[in-house]
Structure formats: structure tokens, C-alpha cells
Amino acid sequence: xxxxxxxxxxxxxxxxxxxxxxxxxxxxxxxxxxxxxxxxxxxxxxxxxxxxxxxxxxxxxxxxxxxxxxxxxxxxxxxxxxxxxxxxxxxxxxxxxxxxxxxxxxxxxxxxxxxxxxxxxxxxxxxxxxxxxxxxxxxxxxxxxxxxxxxxxxxxxxxxxxxxxxxxxxxxxxxxxxxxxxxxxxxxxxxxxxxxxxxxxxxxxxxxxxxxxxxxxxxxxxxxxxxxxxxxxxxxxxxxxxxxxxxxxxxxxxxxxxxxxxxxxxxxxxxxxxxxxxxxxxx
Numbered sequence: 001x002x003x004x005x006x007x008x009x010x011x012x013x014x015x016x017x018x019x020x021x022x023x024x025x026x027x028x029x030x031x032x033x034x035x036x037x038x039x040x041x042x043x044x045x046x047x048x049x050x051x052x053x054x055x056x057x058x059x060x061x062x063x064x065x066x067x068x069x070x071x072x073x074x075x076x077x078x079x080x081x082x083x084x085x086x087x088x089x090x091x092x093x094x095x096x097x098x099x100x101x102x103x104x105x106x107x108x109x110x111x112x113x114x115x116x117x118x119x120x121x122x123x124x125x126x127x128x129x130x131x132x133x134x135x136x137x138x139x140x141x142x143x144x145x146x147x148x149x150x151x152x153x154x155x156x157x158x159x160x161x162x163x164x165x166x167x168x169x170x171x172x173x174x175x176x177x178x179x180x181x182x183x184x185x186x187x188x189x190x191x192x193x194x195x196x197x198x199x200x201x202x203x204x205x206x207x208x209x210x211x212x213x214x215x216x217x218x219x220x221x222x223x224x225x226x227x228x229x230x231x232x233x234x235x236x237x238x239x240x241x242x243x244x245x246x247x248x249x250x251x252x253x254x255x256x257x258x259x260x261x262x263x264x265x266x267x268x269x270x271x272x273x274x275x276x277x278x279x280x281x282x283x
Contacts (some may be wrong), residue, residue, distance in 0.1 A: 096247025210242030
């Protein structure tokens with residue numbers, strides 16, 4: 001079976017203090033976007049699980065193993081379920097787009113069907129929480145509010161129409177660990193950027209949505225990787241609004257008035273040597 005693993009953007013990202021498990025507590029409005037990896041998954045009955053990603057921390061394999069362990073007891077026939085996973089990468093690694101998590105989410109959804117497990121999206125999101133912080137949101141699909149370290153996901157009403165975005169990659173790696181270490185955390189009772197974004201999305205007004213975009217990790221990421229600021233400035237100069245970094249970086253995005261505008265701007269940025277895509281949020 002072929003499956004698409006859709007990347008995400010954080011329309012808002014608020015960072016609070018550390019939890020007992022060592023992760024920072026987060027609150028974020030997350031939306032999947034049309035940029036995607038393509039997966040080909042073939043089931044086997046020999047119990048073997050394999051992936052061609054080549055990553056040491058292969059979230060695809062981890063997702064498959066966790067899913068199988070939850071539905072198969074010792075000696076259970078389900079424990080013989082295997083899969084061969086092949087990934088065609090289009091989502092840039094280390095850009096804050098959740099590429100590895102998107103692949104893992106696609107594996108969970110696809111194996112749920114191929115293995116005949118009949119788990120709900122809510123069930124799969126709970127499985128995904130054991131795989132990676134962004135996985136539950138990407139398993140759920142649509143606009144969601146992500147809280148905790150990512151394990152708590154609440155579906156949000158989808159806006160009447162998708163958002164047209166221009167996504168750009170500064171092309172520099174940005175250490176997630178170092179970005180978080182330099183972030184000034186919020187107080188729990190601070191005004192909620194997520195609430196403002198949810199209200200803006202409900203209004204459907206592009207100006208309100210742009211004004212609500214916010215990311216607490218952007219400032220520390222820029223200190224580590226000044227190239228991010230240069231690309232942010234390029235997007236603003238190009239006429240995009242709500243220009244913001246996604247995740248812990250280094251990719252950034254901005255809102256365009258329509259698809260044609262997004263395509264023109266992304267082509268203009270590409271002509272200047274900036275890797276850019278015209279994308280849409282998925283409902």
C-alpha cells in the first residue's frame with residue numbers, strides 16, 4: 001500500500017517549564033500541510049520489520065514495533081505480522097516540519113489497515129505518543145491543539161478553507177536540544193497564543209490568523225542560526241504575512257493571499273537560491 005506522510009507547521013508554539021520526564025511542557029496549534037513523503041508498505045508473515053530510511057533512530061520501525069507489541073501477546077499470531085517500509089523523502093530533515101514523525105504516523109495508519117487492527121484515530125494517537133512527540137498530532141490529522149510534550153491532542157474545528165503558505169528552508173541545521181536550552185519559558189497562566197489562534201481560525205480572517213502566529217523557539221533559534229532571520233526577512237519582503245518559524249527550526253513559513261500568490265512568491269525565492277515550496281494546510 002502507498003501512503004503519504006504529510007509534514008506539519010506550528011501556527012503557534014508556547015514553551016513552559018520542564019516536566020518530571022525531562023521534556024518541556026508545550027502548547028501548540030498544529031496543522032498538516034501538503035508537503036509529504038511517500039511511503040510504500042508491504043506486509044509479511046515472517047515477523048520481520050525493515051525500513052530503508054537509514055536513520056539510527058528510525059521512527060518508522062519504532063512505530064511498527066510499538067503498534068505490534070500492543071496488539072500481540074506472546075505466541076499470538078499477530079506477533080508474526082511483519083512489514084517492509086520504503087520511504088521516498090521530500091520533507092527536509094531537521095527543519096521543524098515533523099518529517100520523521102509524519103512517516104511514523106503514516107506507518108501507524110497504514111499498518112492499522114493492512115493488519116486489520118481496526119483501531120480508531122484516538123487509539124492510534126495514544127500509540128503514537130510512545131513513538132515521538134509530534135506523532136499523535138500527525139496521526140489525528142487536521143488542525144489540532146497539541147499539549148503536554150505532544151501526547152495530548154485535541155482536534156480543532158477546521159477553518160472554512162485551507163491556508164496557502166510559502167515554506168522556506170534556510171538550509172542550516174539547528175540543534176533542537178540547544179534551542180530549547182536557550183528558550184525563555186512561559187508562566188502557565190500567561191495569555192494563550194493558542195487561544196488567539198483558535199479564535200482567529202474560527203473567524204477565517206487572514207489578517208487575524210497572521211497576527212496570531214507565534215513561536216517561543218524562534219528567538220533562541222535565530223541566535224544559534226542567524227540565517228533563519230535572513231529568510232524570515234525575505235518572506236516578509238516578498239509580501240507574506242504571519243511569517244514565523246515552525247517547530248524548533250530551521251524552516252519558516254508565511255501566509256499568502258491565495259494559491260497563485262504563494263506559487264509566484266515561492267518561485268521568486270527559489271530563483272534567489274532559497275529552497276521554497278507553495279503549500280496548503282490540509283483539512
